[in-house]
Amino acid sequence: MTGGSRRPGSGLRLCLVSFAVISALCVSGPALYWKFKKGYYTFRRSLPSCPPCICDCPPPLSLLQIAPGLANLSVTDCGSGDPDLKNEMEKQFVDLLTEEMKLQEAVAEEHSQHMNATLAEARRVASQYQKEAEKCNAATEACEEARERAEALLIKEKRITSLWERRARKLGWE
Numbered sequence: 654m655t656g657g658s659r660r661p662g663s664g665l666r667l668c669l670v671s672f673a674v675i676s677a678l679c680v681s682g683p684a685l686y687w688k689f690k691k692g693y694y695t696f697r698r699s700l701p702s703c704p705p706c707i708c709d710c711p712p713p714l715s716l717l718q719i720a721p722g723l724a725n726l727s728v729t730d731c732g733s734g735d736p737d738l739k740n741e742m743e744k745q746f747v748d749l750l751t752e753e754m755k756l757q758e759a760v761a762e763e764h765s766q767h768m769n770a771t772l773a774e775a776r777r778v779a780s781q782y783q784k785e786a787e788k789c790n791a792a793t794e795a796c797e798e799a800r801e802r803a804e805a806l807l808i809k810e811k812r813i814t815s816l817w818e819r820r821a822r823k824l825g826w827e
Contacts, residue, residue: 669750 744752 665747665750669747
């Protein structure tokens with residue numbers, strides 16, 4: 654064994670700890686930001702620019718006053734009638750993370766298969782276009798060779814015609 658071996662669950666623990674730290678920062682970060690910002694401005698301005706506000710606001714309403722029916726509900730009763738929901742609620746956090754990772758692996762596998770199929774199709778189409786291009790190049794070369802032969806025959810015909818014209822002029826033809 655090498656010196657860098659780890660215990661089997663250390664990677665999962667690292668993920669869980671990272672998740673917990675990031676979650677804590679996301680939850681408490683905005684509150685701390687505004688608290689420090691407010692403290693910075695009050696430290697910066699020791700004298701307030703306006704007098705404190707005087708208001709005759711009613712006390713805030715409690716949850717019982719807003720929705721009295723919510724006081725009778727308890728979290729333990731949530732989903733007690735649905736066996737699937739009850740099973741989901743009883744699962745451990747690690748089991749839920751494991752299930753989430755398996756789902757992400759399945760999605761990644763599907764994505765990989767789709768990419769491989771798309772790549773194979775692209776290769777097939779590229780090969781087909783390459784064959785068509787080679788046929789086109791061969792036909793172009795054949796046409797070019799035929800044009801060159803026709804041009805050579807035309808030059809030869811012009812020479813023969815020129816020779817016959819000279820002979821005809823020598824004999825008196827115009």
